[in-house]
Amino acid sequence: EAQVTQNPRYLITVTGKKLTVTCSQNMNHEYMSWYRQDPGLGLRQIYYSMNVEVTDKGDVPEGYKVSRKEKRNFPLILESPSPNQTSLYFCASSLWVTEENTDTQYFGPGTRLTVL
Amino acid sequence: TQLLEQSPQFLSIQEGENLTVYCNSSSVFSSLQWYRQEPGEGPVLLVTVVTGGEVKKLKRLTFQFGDARKDSSLHITAAQPGDTGLYLCAGARGQNFVFGPGTRLSVLP
Numbered sequence: 001e002a003q004v005t006q007n008p009r010y011l012i013t014v015t016g017k018k019l020t021v022t023c024s025q026n027m028n029h030e031y032m033s034w035y036r037q038d039p040g041l042g043l044r045q046i047y048y049s050m051n052v053e054v055t056d057k058g059d060v061p062e063g064y065k066v067s068r069k070e071k072r073n074f075p076l077i078l079e080s081p082s083p084n085q086t087s088l089y090f091c092a093s094s095l096w097v098t099e100e101n102t103d104t105q106y107f108g109p110g111t112r113l114t115v116l
Numbered sequence: 117t118q119l120l121e122q123s124p125q126f127l128s129i130q131e132g133e134n135l136t137v138y139c140n141s142s143s144v145f146s147s148l149q150w151y152r153q154e155p156g157e158g159p160v161l162l163v164t165v166v167t168g169g170e171v172k173k174l175k176r177l178t179f180q181f182g183d184a185r186k187d188s189s190l191h192i193t194a195a196q197p198g199d200t201g202l203y204l205c206a207g208a209r210g211q212n213f214v215f216g217p218g219t220r221l222s223v224l225p
Contacts, residue, residue: 004158031211033213035215040217041217042120042122042204042215042216042217042218043159043204043206043215044215045212045213045214045215048211048212048213050211056211056212058212058213059212059214090158090159092158097208097210097211098210099146099210099211100146100147100166101146101147101164101166101208102147102149102164102208102213104161104164105149105161105213106161107158107159107160108158109156109157109158110156110157110158
C-alpha cells in the first residue's frame, strides 16, 4: 500500500532532550516536507527536500534539523526541544514539485509531540 | 500575520444547503490546493488549480482560482454530513507551501 509513515505517533518528552521523528514513504517520491499544525494557524512548513541531499528551509525552521540521505526517509530532528515546539507534526511527500505546479502531496498520519 | 486567510472560520449548516468557503491572500501563487482533514488524520488533497480564472468541479464541489492567482473559493452544493471536516487551502510559492488556518465545516443531518 502506497503510504507515508511517521514514528512515533505520540511523544511526551522534556525540555532539552534530543529527539527524532522518522518519516518514510514507499512511493519513490522526490519531494518530502515537514509541517507543524497549531490551532488557529493551520499548517506551517518547517523544512522541505527536493531530492536526496537537497534540503531547504520553510517558514518556521528554527529549532529543527532535517536530513535526506535516502530518497524514502526524511527524519525531523529536535536537538534541544522547548515547550513552544509542542505541536502536531505532519510529514508529506510528492512525486514532483516545480516552480509552476505540483503533483499531489500525500500526508502521513501525524505525530503529536508534547514538550514539558 | 497569516499569508493566507480563510473565511468563515467555522460553519455549521443543515444537510442540503449550499455553502462557499473563501481563501484570500495579497500574494500571488503558482498554484493553489484545497485539502480536507478529518480528526486524527493528515490532510487529503481535493484539487489543485494552476491557471488564473480556472474552475474545477469534483462532483458537488466547485473550485475557482482567482484571475490574479491570489484567491480561491470552494463551493459545495447540497452539503451532506459526509462533507463535515476541516477544509484547508494551500498556496504554492515554488517548492514552498503556505497553508491557511482552515474552515471547520459541520453539516447536520
